[in-house]
Amino acid sequence: MNNMSTGLKKFLSNKNTVTILGVLLMVVVIYIGYNWRVSVATNPIEVPYAKSTISAGTQITEDQVGIIEVPPAMLVGDVIRDKQAVVGKYAMADTVIPVGSLFYSRAVCEEEQLPASIILKYPKGYVLYYMPVNMQTTYSNSIYPNNYIDVYLKADLKDENGKSSQVTFGKLLENVKVLAVRDANGKNVFSNVDEKTVPSQLIFAVPKEYYLLLKKAEYLGRFDTQLLPVPTSESLKSNPGELSLSSVDLQNFINNHTTYAN
Numbered sequence: 409m410n411n412m413s414t415g416l417k418k419f420l421s422n423k424n425t426v427t428i429l430g431v432l433l434m435v436v437v438i439y440i441g442y443n444w445r446v447s448v449a450t451n452p453i454e455v456p457y458a459k460s461t462i463s464a465g466t467q468i469t470e471d472q473v474g475i476i477e478v479p480p481a482m483l484v485g486d487v488i489r490d491k492q493a494v495v496g497k498y499a500m501a502d503t504v505i506p507v508g509s510l511f512y513s514r515a516v517c518e519e520e521q522l523p524a525s526i527i528l529k530y531p532k533g534y535v536l537y538y539m540p541v542n543m544q545t546t547y548s549n550s551i552y553p554n555n556y557i558d559v560y561l562k563a564d565l566k567d568e569n570g571k572s573s574q575v576t577f578g579k580l581l582e583n584v585k586v587l588a589v590r591d592a593n594g595k596n597v598f599s600n601v602d603e604k605t606v607p608s609q610l611i612f613a614v615p616k617e618y619y620l621l622l623k624k625a626e627y628l629g630r631f632d633t634q635l636l637p638v639p640t641s642e643s644l645k646s647n648p649g650e651l652s653l654s655s656v657d658l659q660n661f662i663n664n665h666t667t668y669a670n
Contacts, residue, residue, distance in 0.1 A: 431489070452477035455510060456491040459660050465522055470495050476649040478510075486513040486593030498522055520596065530587060532658070537574075537619055539610040539635055546607045547639060551586060552598065556608070556642035556649075558582045559622070561658055563631040580635075581618060583642055583649040587611045610637055614651065621659060624666040 446562040459474040473494055488494055499505050501522055503515045530536065535549045539559075543549055551557060565574040588611040589597040614622070625633055642648040653659060654664040 452479055454492050455489050458505045458507055458509045461507045462499045464499055464504050465501045468494055490605050533611035535616050535619040536613050539621055541607050541610050543606055550609050553586055553588055553640050555586045556640050557584050557637040558640055559584055560636040560638055561625055562634045564630055565631050577653040578658050582654045583651050584612050624663050628665050
């Protein structure tokens with residue numbers, strides 16, 4: 409036994425032996441690594457693909473998405489590999505996803521990322537209204553989409569010297585649901601919380617008669633007018649109140665100082 413141990417020690421202490429063993433070990437590692445890489449590159453994996461052409465800005469439904477096996481080497485770029493990451497999303501507004509195509513992250517988005525997503529969110533027969541706002545009138549950017557606001561009217565009558573001689577103020581509409589808050593470039597103010605964006609527009613929808621009332625309120629002749637949003641707690645309720653006119657007196661005031669042509 410001692411002779412075998414001594415022989416083994418001599419064999420391992422031989423520089424040529426160590427070199428040969430090292431080379432053999434390296435060859436084995438390279439062989440195993442190569443085969444592993446080939447296996448990874450050639451063994452197909454399942455990814456979603458478009459079973460039909462998906463138009464720009466439309467929602468991607470379950471029946472439009474199939475599963476196909478492809479070699480990993482074909483998956484170049486931001487290919488989406490999970491079907492559930494596609495179904496329910498939307499094709500980007502500037503992108504048509506052709507039949508047979510794989511899905512890419514740059515071509516798929518959430519509904520709120522669509523430029524015209526608000527068009528999908530208000531009742532038929534309503535009209536979109538854009539209210540000019542700023543940091544002050546939005547309570548330091550504290551009004552969010554899906555919040556409810558009341559709309560107040562301030563009408564300041566100036567005398568010949570430009571001084572206020574009469575101010576009319578009151579709540580015009582109540583329970584108005586905010587659809588979007590945009591900055592001066594039309595971007596969603598809350599799309600990137602790391603950016604300090606300034607609100608420029610509140611977008612909401614109202615029945616046509618209220619839309620006309622709001623537009624007429626913008627042009628009250630001798631009056632310097634302003635429409636002001638006031639946030640409420642309606643969005644916290646399980647059944648928010650209905651959108652409604654708050655003041656018939658203000659409605660009459662606006663109509664008495666403007667005209668409307670069909």
